Amino acid sequence: MDIKGIAEEVYRRTGIETTERDVEKVLSGLAGSSHFWEVVCAARKPFSVVAEIIEILKQTKLVKVDEQGDISFTPEGMEFLNSSRIAPRKDYTCPACEGRGIGLEKLKELLQKFDEVTADRPKAIIDYDQGFVTTRTVAGRIALMAGRGDLEGKKLLVLGDDDLVSVAAGLSGMPAEVVVMEIDDRLVEYINNKAAKFGLPVKAIKYDFREKLPEEYVGYFHTFTTDPPETLEALEVCMGRGLTGLSGEGCAGYFGLTRTEASLKKWNLFQQLLVGKFKVAITDIIDDFNHYVNWDYLLESIRDDYTFVQVKPRLNWYRSSMYRIETLSGFKGMENRSVPCELYVDKEALIYRPGKSVDKEKKVRYIKN
Ligand SMILES: [Fe+2]
Structure with missing residues (x-):
C-alpha cells in the first residue's frame, strides 16, 4: 500500500478526512520516536487518525510493536521511509518558554x-x-x-x-x-x-x-x-x-x-x-x-x-x-x-x-x- 492508499484507508475507517501529508507526518514522527504518545503529540492530527495510520503500518508489516508497546520500523519499513524520502521529525521548539513566547x-x-x-x-x-x-x-x-x-x-x-x-x-x-x-x-x-x-x-x-x-x-x-x-x-x-x-x-x-x-x-x-x-x-x-x-x-x-x-x-x-x-x-x-x-x-x-x-x-x- 502506498501513502495515498493509506490515507484513503484511514478515511474509510475513521470518517475523518486524511491527506497524504498527514500520513507523511506520522511516518516522520515514528522515525523520530518509538513512543506512541510522543508521535500523537508531534503529529497534530486527531488521535484516531494517528492510531489508524500506525495500525495500517503494523498490519502491512512496515512497523512492529514490542511488548512495552514501543513502535519501530521493520527493514521493509526503513526501505519504505527511504524511498518516500521521509526524514525523522526534528523539534525546534524554544526550550526556555516551551514555545509560548512568554518569559516567566x-x-x-x-x-x-x-x-x-x-x-x-x-x-x-x-x-x-x-x-x-x-x-x-x-x-x-x-x-x-x-x-x-x-x-x-x-x-x-x-x-x-x-x-x-x-x-x-x-x-x-x-x-x-x-x-x-x-x-x-x-x-x-x-x-x-x-x-x-x-x-x-x-x-x-x-x-x-x-x-x-x-x-x-x-x-x-x-x-x-x-x-x-x-x-x-x-x-x-x-x-x-x-x-x-x-x-x-x-x-x-x-x-x-x-x-x-x-x-x-x-x-x-x-x-x-x-x-x-x-x-x-x-x-x-x-x-x-x-x-x-x-x-x-x-x-x-x-x-x-x-x-x-x-x-x-x-x-x-x-x-x-x-x-x-x-x-x-x-x-x-x-x-x-x-x-x-x-x-x-x-x-x-x-x-x-x-x-x-x-x-x-x-x-x-x-x-x-
Ligand atoms: Fe522562547
Missing part, C-alpha cells in the same frame, strides 16, 4: 505560590471531561492576558475552571474581580475556600453552560477565559456564553483548541463561526501553548483494541493551541436562553469508540455520527 521570570513568585496553594486540588474526573494544565501553562495564561492588557484592573469571567486559573489570577493581584462559573461542585467549593482563605477577589458559582447566563453577568466582564469541550456544538455554545458575558467592543476571550480532538475541518468551521456569526477578530493562535498534566482515567477511557495505545504516556503529550479573540463593534453573543447540546463526544473525541455506545455512567448522553 517576572512571575516566579506566583508560580511557587500557586503550587503551594493548590497542592490539595481535586483530581481530574471523566464526568466533566477534566484534565488540568501545568503550572507553567497557568502562569503563561496570566502573563498572556496581562501582557495584552486584558487582566490588570479588569473583570474576568472563567467558564469552567479545573485549571484553577481563577486562583492564579487572584494570587497575581491583578484583576479587579474574577467570577468562576463551574459545573463541578467540588471545584466551586474548593475555589471559594481558597478565595476566602487568601482574601482573593474571586467568586465561584455552580453553572452548566447549557443554561442561560445569570442575568446580572450579561455584558458585565472585560475578559473571558475557558477551555471548552471540542464538539462543534459545545464550542459554539461556550463561545456564545463567554461573549454574552462581555461588556462591549475591545474586550477579549481566551480559550484552548486542540489538534488531537479537533481536525482542521472542525477548526475551519469553528473559525467561520467566530468570524462570521459572532463577528470577532482572531488576534492570536499560539500553537502548543497549553500543556496538560496526564490524567488518571486516560487509558481506561480510550480504545483498547490497538496494542500500542494502552501505554502509559512518558510526557505531557496532550496540548492545545491558545486562541485570543477580540470583540469589534457589532459583535454578537448568543440569545440568553438554555440550549441542549452534546458536550463531549463526536468522531474526533479521544473517548469515541466506533460501534460502541459510551458508558452511561460516564454521563455522556449520546454518540453523534
Whole structure:
C-alpha cells in the first residue's frame, strides 16, 4: 500500500478526512520516536487518525510493536521511509518558554505560590471531561492576558475552571474581580475556600453552560477565559456564553483548541463561526501553548483494541493551541436562553469508540455520527 492508499484507508475507517501529508507526518514522527504518545503529540492530527495510520503500518508489516508497546520500523519499513524520502521529525521548539513566547521570570513568585496553594486540588474526573494544565501553562495564561492588557484592573469571567486559573489570577493581584462559573461542585467549593482563605477577589458559582447566563453577568466582564469541550456544538455554545458575558467592543476571550480532538475541518468551521456569526477578530493562535498534566482515567477511557495505545504516556503529550479573540463593534453573543447540546463526544473525541455506545455512567448522553 502506498501513502495515498493509506490515507484513503484511514478515511474509510475513521470518517475523518486524511491527506497524504498527514500520513507523511506520522511516518516522520515514528522515525523520530518509538513512543506512541510522543508521535500523537508531534503529529497534530486527531488521535484516531494517528492510531489508524500506525495500525495500517503494523498490519502491512512496515512497523512492529514490542511488548512495552514501543513502535519501530521493520527493514521493509526503513526501505519504505527511504524511498518516500521521509526524514525523522526534528523539534525546534524554544526550550526556555516551551514555545509560548512568554518569559516567566517576572512571575516566579506566583508560580511557587500557586503550587503551594493548590497542592490539595481535586483530581481530574471523566464526568466533566477534566484534565488540568501545568503550572507553567497557568502562569503563561496570566502573563498572556496581562501582557495584552486584558487582566490588570479588569473583570474576568472563567467558564469552567479545573485549571484553577481563577486562583492564579487572584494570587497575581491583578484583576479587579474574577467570577468562576463551574459545573463541578467540588471545584466551586474548593475555589471559594481558597478565595476566602487568601482574601482573593474571586467568586465561584455552580453553572452548566447549557443554561442561560445569570442575568446580572450579561455584558458585565472585560475578559473571558475557558477551555471548552471540542464538539462543534459545545464550542459554539461556550463561545456564545463567554461573549454574552462581555461588556462591549475591545474586550477579549481566551480559550484552548486542540489538534488531537479537533481536525482542521472542525477548526475551519469553528473559525467561520467566530468570524462570521459572532463577528470577532482572531488576534492570536499560539500553537502548543497549553500543556496538560496526564490524567488518571486516560487509558481506561480510550480504545483498547490497538496494542500500542494502552501505554502509559512518558510526557505531557496532550496540548492545545491558545486562541485570543477580540470583540469589534457589532459583535454578537448568543440569545440568553438554555440550549441542549452534546458536550463531549463526536468522531474526533479521544473517548469515541466506533460501534460502541459510551458508558452511561460516564454521563455522556449520546454518540453523534
Ligand atoms: Fe522562547
